[in-house]
Amino acid sequence: MSTDPAHASDNPGIHRFTIGGVEAVVLSDGQRVYPLQASPIANASLEEVGAALAETDIPSGHMRVEFNALAIRTDNGWLLIDTGNGPTRFPTTGKLPARLAEAGIRPEDVTAIAISHFHPDHINGLLTRAEEPAFPKARIVGPQAEIDYWLTEKLGAEAEDPALAGHFANARRVFERIAMVRGFEEGDEIVPGVIAVSTPGHTPGHSSFEIRHGGSRLLVIGDAINQPVLYAAHPDWQPVADILKPEAVRTRRTILDACSSDGRIVIGYHFPFPGLGRLESSGEGYRFRPLTDGERSAC
Ligand SMILES: [Zn+2]
Structure with missing residues (x-):
């Protein structure tokens, strides 16, 4: 599952912008391009998925996945939202540390991670390659429902799906090395101006942030x-990777409806x-309209 460079998209790795005057940076952890051997969607065929992907620049029969972490300046260092694949998962990912360095953000400048x-x-x-905490000064927070599901339920050992069982083992391995992860709930303010929004389904405690x-x-x-x-074009499609599929569809429809109605940037x-862009209603579903170069520097 390696990336053929000829199939990679144009991705410069970091994108700086401001939100209401506050500095932010999108940091790419890399990307993966791989041949689609089976439908990634429980209720759509490989042919239907191929037809939907045909309108992109992704080579036929392939999938491309990006990983966009986000850093936001706070009064006290930087907040990082999600941390990428780490150093060992795929040959074409694990670029976040280099991207942070390029953006002038040192590991110790990251004071909070959501x-x-x-x-x-x-x-x-x-974690670093040596399995040490990669951000030694950061307060790390995650959804309380994720902590409950992945780190405290016994389900992991019993999970029949090998991918799910692997994800349980992985979550426990990572958080065993982290001194503390604090839980947050819907509506909690992670740092001033960043609020947790519960969006369950993909995983039981999945959270978005406003x-x-x-x-x-x-x-x-x-x-x-x-x-x-x-998934915007076909809101009822159920990704195989979604753990609670009907709940994920409900969540997706709620987000698509709200964001297409008020035109907020996502x-x-x-x-x-x-x-970065807006979600617009389009036919039976929705469409993502990326911000233009002119719009992308400030929102
Ligand atoms: Zn993901």
């Missing part, structure tokens, strides 16, 4: 909507880099 959910592409960057600064609003969607060309973790 995790959307405990899948490996969001938490593995919490950033409110100077009259601007940005919704950090996380994985509540994965690739928009699939950022998606797996959206085409840098992932």
Whole structure:
């Protein structure tokens, strides 16, 4: 599962912008391009998925996945939302530390980390290759419902799905090395101007984040909507990776309805880099309209 460079998208790795005057940076952890051997959607065929992807620049028969972490300046260092795949998962990912360095953010400048959910592409960057904490000064917070599900339930050992069992083992490995992860609930303010929004389904405790600064609003969607060309266009499609599929569909429809109604700017973790844009209703579903170059520097 390596990335053929010819299939990679144009992704410069970092994108600086401001939200209501507050500095922010999208940091790409890299990307993966791989042949689609089976439908990634429980209720759509490989042919239907291929037809939806045909309108993108992704080579036929392939999937491309981006990983867009976000850093926001606070009064006291930087808040990082999600941490990428870490150093060892795929040859084409694990670029977050280099991207932070390029943005002038040292590991010790990251004073808070908010995790959307405990899948490996969001938490593995919490550790270095030596399995030490990658951000020694950071207060780490995650959804309380994720902590309850992944770190305290016995389900992991009994999970029949090997991918799910692997994700349990991985979450426990990562958080064993982290001194403390504090739980947050819906509506909690992570740092001033960054509020947790419960968006369950992809995982039981999945959280999005609303950033409110100077009259601007940005919704950090996380994985509540994965690739928009699939799941915004077809809100009822159920990704195999969603743990609670009907709940994930309800969550996705709520986000799509709200964001298309008020036109707020969103950022998606797996959206085409840098992932910033608006969701608009389109036919039976919705469409992601990336911000233009002119719009992208400030929102
Ligand atoms: Zn993800």
